[in-house]
Amino acid sequence: MNQFQYVRVTTPKAAVAAVTKENNSLFLAGGTNLIDLMKRNVMSPEKLVDINKLPLNTIEKTATGLRIGALAKNTAVAEHELVRKSFPLLSMALNAGASPQLRNMATVGGNMMQRTRCGYFYDTAMPCNKREPGSGCGAIGGYNRMHAIFGTESSDRSSKCIAVHPSDMCIALVALDATVLVSGSKGERRIPFIDFHRLPGDAPEKDNTLQKGELIMAVDLPNNPFADHSHYLKVRDRASYAFALVSVGAALNLKGNTIQEARLAMGGVSHKPWRLTEVEQFLRGKPATEATFRQAADVAMKGAKGYGENDFKLTMAPNTLIDALKTAAKNA
Amino acid sequence: MTNQDNNEEQAENSGSSRRGFLKQSAALGAFAMTPPSAMKAVDTGLHEKIATAFEQMPLQVEINGTLQRLKIEPRVTLLDLLREQLNLTGTKKGCDLGQCGACTVHVDGQRVNACLTLAMTTEGCKVTTIEGLAPAGPDGPLHPMQEAFIKHDGFQCGYCTPGQIMSAVACIREGHADNPDEIREYMSGNICRCGAYSNIVDAIMDVKKGGQKV
Numbered sequence: 142m143n144q145f146q147y148v149r150v151t152t153p154k155a156a157v158a159a160v161t162k163e164n165n166s167l168f169l170a171g172g173t174n175l176i177d178l179m180k181r182n183v184m185s186p187e188k189l190v191d192i193n194k195l196p197l198n199t200i201e202k203t204a205t206g207l208r209i210g211a212l213a214k215n216t217a218v219a220e221h222e223l224v225r226k227s228f229p230l231l232s233m234a235l236n237a238g239a240s241p242q243l244r245n246m247a248t249v250g251g252n253m254m255q256r257t258r259c260g261y262f263y264d265t266a267m268p269c270n271k272r273e274p275g276s277g278c279g280a281i282g283g284y285n286r287m288h289a290i291f292g293t294e295s296s297d298r299s300s301k302c303i304a305v306h307p308s309d310m311c312i313a314l315v316a317l318d319a320t321v322l323v324s325g326s327k328g329e330r331r332i333p334f335i336d337f338h339r340l341p342g343d344a345p346e347k348d349n350t351l352q353k354g355e356l357i358m359a360v361d362l363p364n365n366p367f368a369d370h371s372h373y374l375k376v377r378d379r380a381s382y383a384f385a386l387v388s389v390g391a392a393l394n395l396k397g398n399t400i401q402e403a404r405l406a407m408g409g410v411s412h413k414p415w416r417l418t419e420v421e422q423f424l425r426g427k428p429a430t431e432a433t434f435r436q437a438a439d440v441a442m443k444g445a446k447g448y449g450e451n452d453f454k455l456t457m458a459p460n461t462l463i464d465a466l467k468t469a470a471k472n473a
Numbered sequence: 474m475t476n477q478d479n480n481e482e483q484a485e486n487s488g489s490s491r492r493g494f495l496k497q498s499a500a501l502g503a504f505a506m507t508p509p510s511a512m513k514a515v516d517t518g519l520h521e522k523i524a525t526a527f528e529q530m531p532l533q534v535e536i537n538g539t540l541q542r543l544k545i546e547p548r549v550t551l552l553d554l555l556r557e558q559l560n561l562t563g564t565k566k567g568c569d570l571g572q573c574g575a576c577t578v579h580v581d582g583q584r585v586n587a588c589l590t591l592a593m594t595t596e597g598c599k600v601t602t603i604e605g606l607a608p609a610g611p612d613g614p615l616h617p618m619q620e621a622f623i624k625h626d627g628f629q630c631g632y633c634t635p636g637q638i639m640s641a642v643a644c645i646r647e648g649h650a651d652n653p654d655e656i657r658e659y660m661s662g663n664i665c666r667c668g669a670y671s672n673i674v675d676a677i678m679d680v681k682k683g684g685q686k687v
């Protein structure tokens with residue numbers, strides 16, 4: 142690990158100022174991703190601004206839903222009574238991620254900002270357009286079992302990236318129409334969760350739309366009618382403590398057996414948490430049957446493309462979607 | 474900008490390490506790693522011996538009931554602080570990357586991976602390691618979970634064991650040890666290469682059923 146300057150801040154304003162004015166400085170939250178990357182010299186900030194003392198860890202009811210502070214620990218969110226009762230998809234997704242120890246450390250903001258787990262991104266001896274723009278992509282034609290099947294188009298082949306965003310939590314947040322509240326040197330702004338992360342396009346070094354120095358303050362969740370029929374299904378190489386090969390967050394609002402409304406997102410398949418808006422529209426007004434879910438899976442898989450080792454996801458993804466919908470329809 | 478913010482910035486600057494020094498040492502930090510940056514270090518005329526001068530920052534943290542007033546480099550992890558500087562080698566280093574759980578300790582009552590915890594972030598916290606688990610200290614009777622691991626043969630080589638035990642205690646305290654399936658899920662952050670898993674689950678079930686205070 143390189144040496145760096147370490148500072149502690151106690152107000153968001155000081156945090157923003159400290160990161161805005163220095164080229165190579167970063168916020169430090171739980172450290173579970175950043176310290177890992179620094180140990181492997183994938184990231185080498187000259188300054189870490191420790192934001193753990195900021196008063197941003199509350200979880201509270203608002204007029205329209207729930208506000209979760211950016212520094213709330215993943216465990217605290219997953220186990221919070223209001224989250225379990227009204228946003229069970231978020232609890233399930235969080236509990237499917239990492240390990241109890243890591244969830245005790247990891248924060249909501251850090252979870253959103255975590256980098257891809259692509260092996261070439263982590264290996265500084267290998268080419269990687271995300272780590273070093275223009276150096277190429279080791280995963281194309283290489284080991285790409287964990288990689289994306291959606292949204293990998295780029296106009297310029299030399300800047301291509303087929304990495305996935307590894308977060309489970311973000312799948313629930315994008316499905317549940319969350320909004321991100323961020324604070325920067327020019328004030329606060331709100332970013333719809335679906336626009337927070339981006340597709341690689343020709344700039345895979347950018348994971349998201351946060352500007353330099355902007356601090357995630359909180360995530361807002363609107364109230365929803367999905368609590369009785371939510372399911373997060375994560376398929377992975379072992380039963381626990383492994384990243385998703387494919388995951389699906391499914392939330393339904395049923396009247397009798399008819400789908401009034403659906404919320405769906407997929408993980409492990411794209412550079413951003415992959416919301417399935419078209420499928421949601423398709424499901425509206427349809428009976429909650431396996432036949433419907435199979436058709437929905439066909440809609441979901443339009444435009445999917447495998448890269449060799451990850452071709453199995455072309456089968457696993459629709460199957461996971463169907464299974465998640467079946468379980469969500471049953472839940473109550 | 475309000476007054477408070479000005480103070481904040483000043484406080485920030487006073488609490489931080491010196492900038493110029495850092496630039497040099499950062500270059501030297503990279504020196505050992507990559508040939509191109511080694512070249513850069515030579516270019517800028519830095520001498521290797523600067524690398525032995527470390528930047529130290531004050532840290533106060535309570536470890537196993539003892540308040541420690543330390544001076545450490547900001548990049549030292551809690552794991553390295555425990556093992557290398559405080560000689561508390563009970564906490565093990567397996568992967569050093571958050572992937573195995575061998576380094577599990579409690580910070581303010583929560584189990585965490587010491588290898589991904591910068592020691593500086595534990596300022597003002599209470600840390601408990603395997604050495605501090607038994608209520609009467611390392612020379613008194615064992616903690617019930619330690620007893621149970623012995624009784625159930627919850628280990629073979631023993632390398633993962635301190636982490637397993639710290640995690641197991643937390644697992645019960647958190648209320649996640651009601652049945653073997655739940656224990657398996659909530660102990661998944663602790664890998665055992667010897668595969669002592671089934672005996673570990675037995676040990677935890679035993680302590681949980683026995684209702685002893687953990």
Ligand SMILES: Cc1cc2nc3c(=O)[nH]c(=O)nc-3n(C[C@H](O)[C@H](O)[C@H](O)COP(=O)(O)OP(=O)(O)OC[C@H]3O[C@@H](n4cnc5c(N)ncnc54)[C@H](O)[C@@H]3O)c2cc1C
Pocket residue numbers: 167168169170171172173174175176177211212237238239240243246247248249250251252253254255307308309310355356357358382383384385570571572
């Ligand atoms: C072994 C292992 C297994 C894992 N398995 C899973 C898994 O199965 N599923 C899953 O979803 N995740 C998994 N993770 C990832 C884990 O969830 C993330 O590392 C964690 O959520 C990051 O949060 P943090 O607070 O520790 O972030 P940090 O490491 O502190 O920060 C990460 C990044 O976010 C930035 N940042 C932090 N807070 C803010 C803020 N408020 N505003 C702006 N920027 C900010 C930092 O500058 C940094 O760049 C795993 C991690 C490990 C090590």
Ligand code: SF4
Pocket residue numbers: 257259260261262268269270271272277278279280281301302303304345
């Ligand atoms: S997939 Fe993306 S992160 Fe992985 S090597 Fe290619 S460019 Fe880098």
Ligand code: FES
Pocket residue numbers: 565566567568569570571572573574575576577586587588589
């Ligand atoms: S040494 Fe910390 S998790 Fe492996």
Ligand code: FES
Pocket residue numbers: 627628629630631632633634664665666667668669
């Ligand atoms: S006892 Fe050997 S690794 Fe667990």
